[in-house]
Amino acid sequence: MTFYVSDVAQPLSDARSFSHDAICKILEDHGGTDPVGVDSHFPCYEIDQEEVDMEEAKLIGEGAYGEIYLVNWRGTEVAAKTIRSSIASNPKVKDSFMKELALWQKLRHPNIVQFLGVVNNSDRLIFLTEYLRNGSLYDILRKKGRLDPQTAVSYALDIARGMNYLHHHKPHAIIHRDLTPRNVLQDESGRLKVTDFGLSKINQQKDLGYKMTGRTDRYMAPEVYRRELYGKAVDVFSFSLIVFEMFQGKPSNLAEDAERVADRRAYEDYRPPLSSSLFPESIKA
Numbered sequence: 697m698t699f700y701v702s703d704v705a706q707p708l709s710d711a712r713s714f715s716h717d718a719i720c721k722i723l724e725d726h727g728g729t730d731p732v733g734v735d736s737h738f739p740c741y742e743i744d745q746e747e748v749d750m751e752e753a754k755l756i757g758e759g760a761y762g763e764i765y766l767v768n769w770r771g772t773e774v775a776a777k778t779i780r781s782s783i784a785s786n787p788k789v790k791d792s793f794m795k796e797l798a799l800w801q802k803l804r805h806p807n808i809v810q811f812l813g814v815v816n817n818s819d820r821l822i823f824l825t826e827y828l829r830n831g832s833l834y835d836i837l838r839k840k841g842r843l844d845p846q847t848a849v850s851y852a853l854d855i856a857r858g859m860n861y862l863h864h865h866k867p868h869a870i871i872h873r874d875l876t877p878r879n880v881l882q883d884e885s886g887r888l889k890v891t892d893f894g895l896s897k898i899n900q901q902k903d904l905g906y907k908m909t910g911r912t913d914r915y916m917a918p919e920v921y922r923r924e925l926y927g928k929a930v931d932v933f934s935f936s937l938i939v940f941e942m943f944q945g946k947p948s949n950l951a952e953d954a955e956r957v958a959d960r961r962a963y964e965d966y967r968p969p970l971s972s973s974l975f976p977e978s979i980k981a
């Protein structure tokens with residue numbers, strides 16, 4: 697049987713990204729290689745800071761990692777994501793971020809937010825992605841509440857196509873791990889696109905000195921919450937909760953603290969009830 701480097705490479709790439717130095721050493725001693733790391737320390741799409749006028753930037757959102765601005769780049773409106781200096785100043789964390797961005801820059805799919813490049817020589821860590829004018833699915837659901845079944849199914853298919861592309865990535869599947877309505881954005885034509893995959897992994901790093909906001913817990917798969925080994929199924933879990941929310945109009949157990957909900961799902965096998973009046977049988981299945 698022939699083994700390609702890519703077949704054995706992921707353990708070392710993963711160990712490096714989680715800063716498990718002792719495990720890295722064992723894998724290196726046994727011939728492990730890290731193609732994810734080798735070519736990904738320096739994303740090739742570097743954008744000169746002169747090309748992006750951050751003084752003129754308009755704040756459009758704030759996430760766990762930093763602020764998001766609308767900026768003009770080469771005559772085009774794009775989103776500039778800034779990473780808090782408390783996060784970016786940690787060399788290990790910055791390295792992990794750059795690796796995730798290097799992976800993102802290779803992806804091209806109609807349902808994946810297009811990465812454009814990293815702004816170089818900036819005193820802050822800033823990267824550009826396409827700008828999606830209609831905001832996030834979170835905003836849409838807050839504004840509209842329950843969606844009609846046709847729209848919900850069409851949105852679900854958009855998300856599923858984007859996720860399917862990530863899960864079929866070669867040589868290794870890309871697991872989002874943090875799929876939530878806030879990480880699904882809508883373009884002007886109404887198409888949904890998935891964003892920010894892989895970045896959530898960074899918050900698992902030790903010595904990070906940074907705590908993720910609890911709001912992602914509401915969509916978190918039990919095995920992620922329990923900090924166990926996980927696979928593509930964790931994204932399917934989050935996806936199904938998003939579909940639930942599109943039919944129901946709001947997340948399950950909204951009144952309950954997100955961490956408590958995740959805890960009950962992880963340790964009491966709790967799942968949201970699917971009322972027959974809202975959920976067609978095919979969607980329930």
Ligand SMILES: Nc1ncnc2c1ncn2[C@@H]1O[C@H](COP(=O)(O)OP(=O)(O)OP(=O)(O)O)[C@@H](O)[C@H]1O
Pocket residue numbers: 756757758759760761762763764775809825826827828829831832834835878879881892909912
């Ligand atoms: N490419 C983009 N185009 C348009 N708006 C965006 C874009 N990226 C982010 N936003 C807006 O900024 C908000 C915050 O984005 P960001 O991805 O940083 O954080 P989040 O997903 O809300 O939270 P977290 O970082 O915890 O996952 C989004 O909810 C969205 O409204």
